[in-house]
Amino acid sequence: MKLYEDLLWRGLIKDVSNEEEAKKLLNEESVKFYCGFDPTGQSLTVGHLVQIVRMLLLEKYGHTPIVLIGGATGLIGDPRQTSERKLLTLEESLQNADKIKMQLSQFLNPQNSIFVNNYDWIKNIDMISFLRDYGKHFSINYMLAKDTVQKRLDVGISYTEFSYMLIQAIDFLHLYQNHDCKIQFGGSDQWGNITTGLELIRKIEGDKASAVGLSSPLLLKADGQKFGKSESGALWLDSELTSPYEVYQYFINASDQDVITYLKTLTLLDKEVILDLEDKLKHAPELRAAQKMLAYEVVKLVHGQKAIDEALRVTDALFSGEFSDLTESEFKMISKTLDTLRVDENLNLIDLLVETKLAQSKREARQFVTSNAVSVNGEKISDIEYELNKDNSYYNQYVMIRRGKKKYALVVMK
Structure with missing residues (x-):
């Protein structure tokens, strides 16, 4: 062609x-x-x-x-x-x-x-x-x-x-x-x-x-909304302003109506590859093969292979709740994505749950802890007197707090 x-x-x-x-x-x-x-x-x-x-x-x-x-x-x-x-x-x-x-x-x-x-x-x-x-x-x-x-x-x-x-x-x-x-x-x-x-x-x-x-043509979503806006605002190409993980998440959540247009206009994939992805989208949309390829290719184009590998590892970690294998740069990527609280002293877990908005009150925070709904760096915590310190942090500063299956906050200890 x-x-x-x-x-x-x-x-x-x-x-x-x-x-x-x-x-x-x-x-x-x-x-x-x-x-x-x-x-x-x-x-x-x-x-x-x-x-x-x-x-x-x-x-x-x-x-x-x-x-x-x-x-x-x-x-x-x-x-x-x-x-x-x-x-x-x-x-x-x-x-x-x-x-x-x-x-x-x-x-x-x-x-x-x-x-x-x-x-x-x-x-x-x-x-x-x-x-x-x-x-x-x-x-x-x-x-x-x-x-x-x-x-x-x-x-x-x-x-x-x-x-x-x-x-x-x-x-x-x-x-x-x-x-x-x-x-x-x-x-x-x-x-x-x-x-x-x-x-x-x-x-x-x-x-x-x-x-x-x-x-x-100006690139718009299928519903006519402006392309390239996330809930937090513009998606920047500067990784210090928008992390590769955020870019990956934006595109992996692209709608079925938008994804093929994005593949054509935002990637260098050959026509045959895009047509194959369009066929998979039609016959097996639940696999989201087109969205996965789109997100992968955009992050790779903008930030390089290392960044897409890190974004995929962060995605897997947030899905599984297992963070022990992440690198320090991958925790830095998370810090630009999740609600992050920076502290300069040891704090009680109950207080941290409230300050990170994982709980609305100390009373609710205690209920979450005693019902085994809270984990710190992948370990379930049931002690309401539990305190965070650098000894139980990753890379002497990062602590991941999880409430339930999908609610996360990151604490960075100075």
């Missing part, structure tokens, strides 16, 4: 500016393409995996990725549907840009890719040049017609955010002229910005310019 058809099958193409030219560039040539990431936060989220996977697919087929970090556009803020973003300082934007560049370098080898920061050229454009050389090519009517602007007209949009599309258009023109970049990819919410870039290239380079733009 050729690349363009593979992208279509995976659901990674929604809009395309010139399908004939796009097929030619993707299927028959080896070209440079770019995708931009604004450093509005210190980490990308699982939702960015759609673009990362698409870049990896194009790289696999022989194309060269240009990874654009928006040190300049991050200072402006792409218009959101609801309200204006909080402006970052230059220092914050550039610090975030460095972190995101390092994050993306884990997926795309810098030796086979081109990493750029649009602050490097946008900072050199003065206001007069911006208005004369770029702003003159677009009418207000053209800019008002863009979907991102239309959605903000009722609540208002500042000139700062209104100008964002022109700055992104300059990016495409700069990469086209200086890196021979022929393709820009982005989510469907970026389509207005992408086409503005194409229009700027056409007006400056002429009608024979061969640049094309493509967008992918």
Whole structure:
């Protein structure tokens, strides 16, 4: 299967500016393409995996990725549907840009890719040049017609955010002229910005310019909810913000309606493998083979083999209640997932049950202990005077408290 058809099958193409030219560039040539990431936060989220996977697919087929970090556009803020973003300082934007560049370098080898920061050229454009050389090519009517602007007209949009599309258009023109970049990819919410870039290239380079733009659908759950949100908020690609175990749990609990879409858009699995998993889902959904493969592949892609092995061991330990074989790094992973209480002195188990919210009161805590419903590091405790100390902890600090079959809390002794 050729690349363009593979992208279509995976659901990674929604809009395309010139399908004939796009097929030619993707299927028959080896070209440079770019995708931009604004450093509005210190980490990308699982939702960015759609673009990362698409870049990896194009790289696999022989194309060269240009990874654009928006040190300049991050200072402006792409218009959101609801309200204006909080402006970052230059220092914050550039610090975030460095972190995101390092994050993306884990997926795309810098030796086979081109990493750029649009602050490097946008900072050199003065206001007069911006208005004369770029702003003159677009009418207000053209800019008002863009979907991102239309959605903000009722609540208002500042000139700062209104100008964002022109700055992104300059990016495409700069990469086209200086890196021979022929393709820009982005989510469907970026389509207005992408086409503005194409229009700027056409007006400056002429009608024979061969640049094309493509967008992918925004990834939503089957019920229409936003993808990539857990009960605690966004799922970050930074393991310090979201542990590999949390990512694994999110995807292993994917619904039957969502899992095949996620396999197509968030993994590099071949079509034959995904079709086989789809068949298993249809005939033996109780095995959850598709969900297990999805969770495994996403964590492996984002964090590596060691992290998925650790996530699986933590999953097994929380299911079985046996923690003695876990490594110190695996306990650290648990500490980012479970309710964790940090203490600097020996405490009575009854008090700890209340403080970790495994019991609502000391009276209830005593009932749990005397009825053999509480275990500490896998050992049943029936003594209401039991005290935790470092002598009965893992790695001289970690204590797992379990109430019943599924209620856990972690105590970390300083």
